[in-house]
Amino acid sequence: RYREINNFYTATVYEKGSEVVRMIRAILGPEAFRAGMDLYFERHDGEAATIEDFLKVFEDVSGRDLAQFALWYHQAGTPNLTVSSSYDASAKAFTLEI
Numbered sequence: 001r002y003r004e005i006n007n008f009y010t011a012t013v014y015e016k017g018s019e020v021v022r023m024i025r026a027i028l029g030p031e032a033f034r035a036g037m038d039l040y041f042e043r044h045d046g047e048a049a050t051i052e053d054f055l056k057v058f059e060d061v062s063g064r065d066l067a068q069f070a071l072w073y074h075q076a077g078t079p080n081l082t083v084s085s086s087y088d089a090s091a092k093a094f095t096l097e098i
Helices: 011-028 030-044 051-062 069-074
Strands: 084-088 093-097
Touching: 011 030, 011 051, 011 069, 030 051, 051 069
Parallel strands: none
Antiparallel strands: 084 093
16 A cells, blocks of 8 residues: 655654654763763664664663653654643742653
């Protein structure tokens, strides 16, 4: 069955990829993220790497299991987050929960 190639290059394709990368960086922190990116290019420069290859380098540098990302990149659409916030005026503290 033929599918129009333009269906594969929607805004969701690009937005979802960038959201997943931002989530990995937020979870691992900038140092582990940078180490993972360095290792990714060392291992896969010039290759057609998969999302599994991409996540594996971050698991290797951080020692964390990133299997939760399978839910985010295998399902349709972009990740949805639930966010709540509160402000304690006396402590001058703003709390953001994701």
